Amino acid sequence: MIDHISVGVADLDRAARFYEATLAALGLVRLVTRPATIGFGKTYPEFWINLRTSMAPVPPGSGTHICLRAKTTDDVDAFHAAALATGGCSDGTPGIRPHDRVKYYAAFVIDPDGNRIEAVTFPSE
Secondary structure: OOOOOOEEEEOOOHHHHHHHHHHOOOOOOOEEEEEEEEEOOOOOOOEEEEEEEOOOOOOHOOOOOOEEEOHHHHHHHHHHHHHOOOOOEEEEEEEEOOOOOOOOOEEEEEEEOOOEEEEEOOOOO
16 A cells, blocks of 8 residues: 655764664665665665755654564564664564554654654564
């Protein structure tokens, strides 16, 4: 249903370091580099960061977040650890999130610009 997503960043180099490490845990690599945008993906760019030099940090209460699928709980853990190691903040440590319809394993991070990113997987019993 969704072909690609993008987030604005105030510092492209800082964001590139953050997202290269964080997205690598989910199997996404840098595929496209342009002066004001970088695309990450597995076979085509499905996650973009776009330079917005006058961008203010995303307000904590914006309610917006992007969720990316991980293959395993280890991948979710690696995503979270990489985010924290490259300037991100935890917004929910890796763990099981019980829900009324399905049990899932997720972690939430906030990138250096305030974008909220989640990694999720659905472990079998």
